[in-house]
Amino acid sequence: MKNTDLIKLPFSKNNPILVQVLGVCSCLAVTAQLKPAVVMAISVTVVVMLSNLIISLMRNTIPPRIRIIVQLVVVSTLVVLVDQVLKAYMYDVSKQLSVFVGLIITNCIVMGRLEAFAMVQKPWPSLLDGLGNGLGYSVILITLGFVRELFGSGTLWGYPVMEKLGLYSIGYENNGLMIMPPMALILVGLIIWWHRSRNKDLCEQ
Amino acid sequence: MNMKWLSDWFEKIEPKGKWGWLGSTYEAFHTFAFTPKTVTRSGSHVRDAVDMKRSIIIVVIALIPALLFGMWNIGYQTSMATGADWHWLYMWWFGFLRMLPMIVVSYVVGLFIEFAFAQARGHEVNEGFLATGLLIPMIVPVTTPLWQLALAVAFAVIIGKEVFGGSGMNFLNPALVARAFLFFAYPTHMSGDKVWIAADLWGNDAIAGATPMGELATGMQPSASALDMLIGTIPGSTCETSVIAIALGALLLLFTGIASWRIMLSVFLGGGLMGLLFNAIGYNEYMQLPFYYHFLMGGFAFGAVFMATDPVTAAQTNCGKWIYGLLIGAFAVLLRVCNPAYPEGMMLSILFMNCMAPLIDHCVVAQNIKRRAKRAAVIGKEAHNG
Numbered sequence: 020m021k022n023t024d025l026i027k028l029p030f031s032k033n034n035p036i037l038v039q040v041l042g043v044c045s046c047l048a049v050t051a052q053l054k055p056a057v058v059m060a061i062s063v064t065v066v067v068m069l070s071n072l073i074i075s076l077m078r079n080t081i082p083p084r085i086r087i088i089v090q091l092v093v094v095s096t097l098v099v100l101v102d103q104v105l106k107a108y109m110y111d112v113s114k115q116l117s118v119f120v121g122l123i124i125t126n127c128i129v130m131g132r133l134e135a136f137a138m139v140q141k142p143w144p145s146l147l148d149g150l151g152n153g154l155g156y157s158v159i160l161i162t163l164g165f166v167r168e169l170f171g172s173g174t175l176w177g178y179p180v181m182e183k184l185g186l187y188s189i190g191y192e193n194n195g196l197m198i199m200p201p202m203a204l205i206l207v208g209l210i211i212w213w214h215r216s217r218n219k220d221l222c223e224q
Numbered sequence: 225m226n227m228k229w230l231s232d233w234f235e236k237i238e239p240k241g242k243w244g245w246l247g248s249t250y251e252a253f254h255t256f257a258f259t260p261k262t263v264t265r266s267g268s269h270v271r272d273a274v275d276m277k278r279s280i281i282i283v284v285i286a287l288i289p290a291l292l293f294g295m296w297n298i299g300y301q302t303s304m305a306t307g308a309d310w311h312w313l314y315m316w317w318f319g320f321l322r323m324l325p326m327i328v329v330s331y332v333v334g335l336f337i338e339f340a341f342a343q344a345r346g347h348e349v350n351e352g353f354l355a356t357g358l359l360i361p362m363i364v365p366v367t368t369p370l371w372q373l374a375l376a377v378a379f380a381v382i383i384g385k386e387v388f389g390g391s392g393m394n395f396l397n398p399a400l401v402a403r404a405f406l407f408f409a410y411p412t413h414m415s416g417d418k419v420w421i422a423a424d425l426w427g428n429d430a431i432a433g434a435t436p437m438g439e440l441a442t443g444m445q446p447s448a449s450a451l452d453m454l455i456g457t458i459p460g461s462t463c464e465t466s467v468i469a470i471a472l473g474a475l476l477l478l479f480t481g482i483a484s485w486r487i488m489l490s491v492f493l494g495g496g497l498m499g500l501l502f503n504a505i506g507y508n509e510y511m512q513l514p515f516y517y518h519f520l521m522g523g524f525a526f527g528a529v530f531m532a533t534d535p536v537t538a539a540q541t542n543c544g545k546w547i548y549g550l551l552i553g554a555f556a557v558l559l560r561v562c563n564p565a566y567p568e569g570m571m572l573s574i575l576f577m578n579c580m581a582p583l584i585d586h587c588v589v590a591q592n593i594k595r596r597a598k599r600a601a602v603i604g605k606e607a608h609n610g
Contacts, residue, residue: 190369190371190428192369192372192410192412192413194409194410195408195409195410195411196405196408196409197409199408205383208387212387
């Protein structure tokens, strides 16, 4: 596989959320607003990139029978680092994300990339693969965060967009369903629908 | 009446050539007017004079008593709240003018999406929306803003139905999906005391007035008598208040066999049993409420007659229908009494059992196979021994 494909494919034909349907839990939980969604996207991208790199460097020394536990140690170390950085510099967002930063450890995208890619590939492609998948995840997360905050709370990054547009005075109201996780699931479903209607080869027969 | 001119006209305008892509739309209107003359030639089929369009029309006719009464009740509630002295015909006219835009919006938005999907997929237009489109404005408060109603209809048709493949494939009742959407998206317009009575002919302003269930949820006794609830002269969603008008529709549905009597009966049975159980516990005033009040209040009767019996989303096996209905009634009363956050449990209870219906059917069928296999084994043994 070419190095450019490693970054390009996770955006469309091999998107971790839309095609592999991994990492859906966090994608429903943290996207009620744009800001936590962006922070979460960056955190996951960093973790998946670095863990891919580290595991790839170590891949020839890891005994296959204990590989999962080794991967977990690496991932949790990185997640703890990310968590501490968030707590130090973005305390309010860290509070909002609460348990979901810690749960990056169990994010299937991270484990999936380690098992499927980093264990058998050289460090540089592994790093790119981590970046590609992290960005593929980020695109969906940020899209959801954008739509849900805009229609659910009428704001974007805390800025009252709908109020400034004067929509409330003509009878517009925020959609309470948008803030609830079920609506995130429905939105992901709609994006998958759109994505598959554009890429017919992804549809199962 | 000789309708040949209409038939001839349909033959003449049948889209061909460059208009051929409009086939689905043409076909929908043609079969709406006339029963198709083509029949399946191969294989064996059960044939019935009543097709889907005809049975949907019977549901629409069954809804008319509730609709007409609901229109009158809208005007009656407003005149009572404002102290205006209106003639009963004007009350009805007032309600008619309030309901008409809602019905038009519901049909226009829903049918537009239905036709668009049918054209895009190249199959027939699903006629099920003729009933759904009328049901939706009948089960929302009269002050629901029209744009919210339009959004809910679009959500119900697309997410509740078309993503699964259209009428017959949906596992949730689309009209209740629309109501659930409104309930969770715009809760201030769907519950509380300030949504049930329209303040004037236009706009979404409302006069405060609690429904019997709203009063009960806040720990008060209902101010309306059981007779008022039976007749339906109480605040509530537009056309769900009158049990008598709903009963007229129910009679038609049962007489024509469109709705299952097993489901209808078992919903009331389940609700009644749960009500009696709460009577026996008698922990608070809501629990001590006579069990038949639950049939008269809110959307219980409407849901039991028109929503739970939806043949697409209900259980299919006869035994499954009993279980399905009993649990709908029981859950509805349970939600009402035990969860003050959801004053009306009927909507959520039916939607929940819609999800469970395939499971119930699966268990009933599996049980039946097991029983028959056992019997076959016994007979086989006897034959072997004999």
